[in-house]
Amino acid sequence: MSVALQNRLWRAVADGDEYAAVDVLSKALSEGLGEEALLLDVIAPVQERVGAEWAADRLTVAQEHAATAINERAVAALAHRDPDGAGRSAARGRVTVACIDGEWHAFPARLVAETLRLRGWQVDYLGAQTPTQHLIAHLHRTNPGAVLLSSSIPTHLPAAHSAITACQAIGIPVMAGGRAFGPDGRYARALGADRWAADARRAAAALEEGVARPTPAALRQAVDDLPHLADQEYTMVVQSRVQLVRRTLADLEDRFPAMRSYTSEQLERTAEDLAHIVEFLATALYVDDTELFTSFLTWTADILEARHVPVRSLIAGLDVLAGQIRDFPRALALIREGTAALCGRPARPVPGSETPA
Structure with missing residues (x-):
């Protein structure tokens, strides 16, 4: 079922047809497929294919951008189906989802944010390229149970390290996710993140298990975690x-x-x-x-x-x-x-x- 849906959505996205893409998803919903399955088993794999087709030089940069924009609007269409928030009580608590400063690839973070909302979390989604100082100001104001930091490009790891350290210094636990942190989360661990999740479902499961707040301590320097930097x-x-x-x-x-x-x-x-x-x-x-x-x-x-x-x-x-x-x-x-x-x-x-x- 998902493969057939993926193929239909891919054809709409590749043709640049936003209305056809939304129609594919709306029909699947009417036939009983859940929103989370649509997000993670249909839209997410299609977005992966967009990147693969660009890498193989079968999509131009403009086509890749257009396809991504359609997928983003498809996610928004799903998110806005319940404008009054019925069934989304945020009973589980409040979390923040943001991309590392410099990270423009916000799609994975958006999928995580919408998945968490579906599971009953109140989510502050800050989007792409969130400057660390503004992230910290937001955390001071909202005091969430955790912050989920996303990055797809490894060159943002030094900025991620700074953000992780800054969040923990004010007592907010950090879950890292995205390809930048390595296929097994090795860089998340090296940079001192409290948790790592490979995808949205595992991020939700980790939050449901509970992520302990770090004890605020003296601000760490990069060389404390990575002594080779000396x-x-x-x-x-x-x-x-x-x-x-x-x-x-x-x-x-x-x-x-x-x-x-x-x-x-x-x-x-x-x-x-x-x-x-x-x-x-x-x-x-x-x-x-x-x-x-x-x-x-x-x-x-x-x-x-x-x-x-x-x-x-x-x-x-x-x-x-x-x-x-x-x-x-x-x-x-x-x-x-x-x-x-x-x-x-x-x-x-x-x-x-x-x-x-």
Whole structure:
């Protein structure tokens, strides 16, 4: 049943037809499927497919944005079916759901918020990119039983660490969720979160079990949780990231001659790719985890190949970057591991490989 519904919703979303999408969901409701099942077993998998189709270069950025907007409005349509709040008594208590500062991917957090409302929680949903200082001000005013922090992009983990520490310092327990925290929640644990949940149902179950309030204590420093930060490599890479990108881009042309024929738009995209590499390198230094960096590089290689860009250009970029940070042993080790991961990938034919998309 869910697969058939997913396919019907996908066709509506892919066609950009908001009315058809809402009709699919309304019909399913009339046939007895519950709202939570629609949210988590139909809409959520369709949104996952939107991302996968974009990554495979079968949806443009504009189509991906349009599809996401339709799914967001579909969620809103479900949420607004009970405008008087009948059956949503908030008897379980009050919680806050927010995205980490800098995190624009709010869809997973919205699914969590709506699931919790369906289960009887009063939810303050703060949406995307919530500045930590404003989050803390809200928590002081509302004193919720817990705050659920969402992030999809690992480069926001340092900001997540600050938010987690700040919430706990005022006695509010933190549940972390989203892909940024690792497939098993390893980064949530490393950053000191009180709980981690892989999805909305498990977040609801954890809240129902109860999340104890932390005892307010002296504000922790990052190095208290992550002692490896004492070597200052993370700080130095972050402070020099603009220069690293600029110098690497300038030197890369000699290593990858195809760049000499790049348009200004292609050069801009290359600079953006290098900036992402440096950001993920810095984040991997922050949490001291090689897999965070290598996973990003192999994902990037898949994206580039789907757009007819050869992986050797990525490897060349890493080699040039390594020359810029030769005084940072942990960073150099990460780049070596990343290069090995790329070289170990199965070879894939790339049509028109000398001309990036």
